[in-house]
Amino acid sequence: MTQPLDGITVLDFTQVYLGPCCTQLLGDFGADVIKVERPGSGDLSRSSIPDPDGLDNPVFLSINRNKRSITVDTRSDAGKQVIYDLVRDADVVVSNFRSGVMERLGFSYEELSALNPRLIWASGTGFGTDGPYRHKGGQDVLAQAYSGVMWRRASEDTPLTVYPTTLCDYTTGMHLMQGILLALLGRERTGEGQKVEVAMYDSMLHMQMQEAGMQLNRGREVNWAAMPLTGVFETTDGAVCLVGAFKANPLRDICAALDTDDLSVELPTLEAQIAARPELQRIFRERFATAGTEHWVKRLEEQDLLCAPVRTLTEALADEQTEVNRMLLDMAHPVAGRVRALAAPVHLSDTPADVRRVPPRLGEHGAEVLAEHGYDEARVAELRAEGVVG
Secondary structure (H helix, E strand, O other): OOOOOOOOEEEEOOOOOHHHHHHHHHHHOOOEEEEEEOOOOOOHHHOOOOOOOHHHOHHHHOOOOOEEEEEEOOOOHHHHHHHHHHHOOOOEEEEOOOOOHHHHHOOOHHHHHHHOOOOEEEEEEOOOOOOOOOOOOOOHHHHHHHHOOOOOOOOOOOOOOOOOOOHHHHHHHHHHHHHHHHHHHHHHHHOOOOEEEEEHHHHHHHHOHHHHHHHHHHOOOOOHHHOOOEEEEEOOOOEEEEEOOOOOOHHHHHHHHHOOOOOOOOOOOHHHHHHOHHHHHHHHHHHHOOOOHHHHHHHHHHOOOEEEEOOOHHHHHOOHHHHHOOOEEEEEEOOOEEEEEEOOOOOOOOOOOOOOOOOOOOOOOHHHHHHHOOOOHHHHHHHHHOOOEO
């Protein structure tokens, strides 16, 4: 079956998470992704978590399917020439190094587009290519802190903390993919490639569009976690998440579910409920602590209130909904054996995502890729002997 990105070649310099989650999704929908890695060590995610499978550990495998790996010493002249030869036939070059690294390597947009005017040159950085933070590394937690995301919490007495999932990496990776797709669409009309740039900092600011709109125009804060009828409440065997909103009188319905007096009589407005938030939250905590999660979810749903049990990741992965949504896949890897991973979250009816290649071993496809670009066996052997390619 033809996929949307069949015939598109992506030269992928990315590593860790921001870039690889972007290029994996491009590969899932048909792109030929050639992953350029460091000789000997490869993508940093191959070794960031100690694991019995070493360079083919589950962290790396989770975000690098549908890619071919070639190792190239990009510091050498011969290595640079290999990259230039690959670029001439590529549609997209993607990187997520610090600002300026691709330029120092000799792979700037200007240099590569001179070789291939149709090239899409895409870059994801931490803070952009100009400004006081351009030199800083693009790290997820730093972007949380700089952008204001980390500061926002349910109440001032809640300790500041790191969001435990790589929110910034993933969001920015998806913005990077969107930019690439838009540039490919634009190329269909103009015949010319262009530069695509995204930054973690920008993505995290953009995620706060509603909050920023209120702050910029009214000088007021919007904090959805601090709403008076919303919260996470421990039960006798777990916890319940409750969102008391989008109803005419949610407080009345919450009180009915909790079998307490109707507090909306004395607190009829949102303003009154905000002022009484500490007391309301105390009452909710006490009531939820008297019974189990399943009991309270049933009671809340009977009142048509938005609620959910607070699950562990293990529980979510085992949930029937996860299976129904086709969000799990199995791969047979030559080193790691059976590998389970999350599937693409985008579901197309006629051209769905597909696993054509398991995540590559380091340098696995070097000779194959070079042969496709005119290198004969003797030249490949020379480059290997010189340590230019693996």
